[in-house]
Amino acid sequence: MEYLSFEEIVKAVNGEVLRKGNRFDYDNISTDTRKIHDKSIFIALKGENFNGNSYVKQASEKGALICIIDEVIYKSEDIKDYTSIIKVQDTKKALLDLAKYYRSKLDIKVVAITGSTGKTSTKDLTAAVLGAKYKVFKTEGNFNNEIGLPLMIFKLDNSYQVAVLEMGMSNLGEIHSMADVARPDIAIITNVGISHIENLKTRENILKAKLEITDFFKEKNTLIVNGDNDLLSLLEEKNFSLIKTGFENKWDFYAYDIVVNENSIDFKVKEKMQVEESIHIDLPGKHNVWNALLAIACGTVLKMSLKEIKEGLRNLQTSDMRLDIIRGNKFTIVNDCYNASPDSMKAAIDVLMNIIGKRKIAVLGTMKELGEESYLAHKEVGKYAKGKGIDLLIALGEFGKAYREGFQERESHEKIKESDESFLQFEDYDSVVEFLISYLKKEDVVLFKASRAMKFEKIIEKLKINND
Structure with missing residues (x-):
């Protein structure tokens, strides 16, 4: 971080100086008191379940040289001599305004x-x-x-x-x-x-x-x-x-x-x-x-x-949990559980089918934030998976029925068979792990894909222990 003067910061956030400390050699900005260290600027954000203004004392004790707040909750005697306090109308806006000013430099x-x-x-x-x-x-x-x-x-x-x-x-x-x-x-x-x-x-x-x-x-x-x-x-x-x-x-x-x-x-x-x-x-x-x-x-x-x-x-470095192919002694895991949408689901299924292996299994969870399109979107992915010829689709989450309907859809519109062995639905992660441990054989390939909130990596970590 390039240095900003105290006066520049006050002007950038349109703030009021409530207290001016005696140190100004700050070199980083944080919104999380757990990550604050000496020479930090702390911006006290508010969320649904937290109020950063309540942590000004802790921020000062940990070495924050500036605290930017929009609500006075602290006691003056709890603030260290080196800590300055700047009050603004809205700390979220102050974060954006300060970043905008910093970018301009x-x-x-x-x-x-x-x-x-x-x-x-x-x-x-x-x-x-x-x-x-x-x-x-x-x-x-x-x-x-x-x-x-x-x-x-x-x-x-x-x-x-x-x-x-x-x-x-x-x-x-x-x-x-x-x-x-x-x-x-x-x-x-x-x-x-x-x-x-x-x-x-x-x-x-x-x-x-x-x-x-x-x-x-x-x-x-x-x-x-x-x-x-x-x-x-x-x-x-x-x-x-x-x-x-x-x-x-x-x-x-x-x-x-x-x-x-x-x-x-x-x-x-x-x-x-x-x-x-x-x-x-x-x-x-x-x-x-x-x-x-x-x-x-x-x-x-x-x-x-x-x-x-x-x-x-040639020097590509990729982020975690995005189409990470993990080869074990028994089977192969395709970890793509960072996020999910209909397009990325289909892309992941394509990757699954292109990996050399015997049976292809997809464990698919909920795609979030699709609103009224949710049911049809999950059904469409189920139909796509079937069309690509995967051997087993395992559904987790609230749209299991939609996945089933798409996966088992027939051109003749014949009745869906509840006993179709190529589709399974589970209610909890432990049941999926228990099933896969007994089901997966050497050279099988299994894909995990869902929105981040479903935390499918928990299943993967348990499964990896049994793949050594």
Whole structure:
């Protein structure tokens, strides 16, 4: 973190100084008193079940040199001499305002990534590409909301040349706020599906929310989108450059001769009117070709050659719990339990079917935030799984009946058979583990996929113990 003066901080958050301490050599910002250490700035956020203003005493004792609050709960005698107190109207807004000011002081290019699915994989791919030429920072974990993104901004300093920042959202206005803070030079939209349709009601509204990433764009800015997505394909240039990628040669960057291997993908990429380049990526799944094309286009916008980009992709480092293939002595686990939507479910099933093995089993849980589309979406995934020929579908969660209906649907509309041995539904994790331990045989492959809230990694950890 680059240094900000005390006066700069007060002005940036439009705050009132209630108390001025005697130390100002702070070097990090935290919203969690459990992570505060000497030289911290503590911003006291409020949530449904907590009030950070109640922890000012603990923050001071742990070494916080500044506490930014919006409610006075502390006692003066509990605050250390080195701690300053700044009061604001709203600490969440103060976090965003301070991050916006801090960003304005950095000489750095920002690449912002959003989309219904594929954000994190595209972030990893983009960081790998750009890393061949630049010093790159990328969003850690799931710090991609109005709290997490500012905290990522504060981790930047002028030693970095490019920041690749992920932006998630569940409603209108959220990406607008993050774009105001980050002021991206380049934005990437992976796709527009039905994630968060519970709040936004239509895919058109989801597109509108994603396009907030361009709200502060000018002529020098560039938006890169997946042209194979039906809604994104219709976008037209406005007051900024627009690049479309995909599998058709009408796009600015397109892939062809695609070969999907068990643990990797190979394809050729061509920029319009330019030479082609053969690309190899150590990621499974055809969907990652779309993600890679977005990263490749980003690299060229930042003046990289296709050969440099190819070199960068060799150093790809991916995030946890996203299509992690774990080979044991008995069976293979495909861990993709970080998040779930209909598109990512189908992509994971494709990967499962492409892995060398005997029987293919999918353990699927609930896809959250789909609202009125939930039942049909789960049914559609069940039907897709059946069409791909998986040997056993195991459903967990509230939409087991929908999975069953889709998986057992017949063209002739014959009655669903409750005794179909290729579909099972369980109520708890222990039952799934107990069943799989007895069911799985050597060289079987089992996929785990659900929304993050279902914490499927608990099943995987128990199963891994029996796979040595």
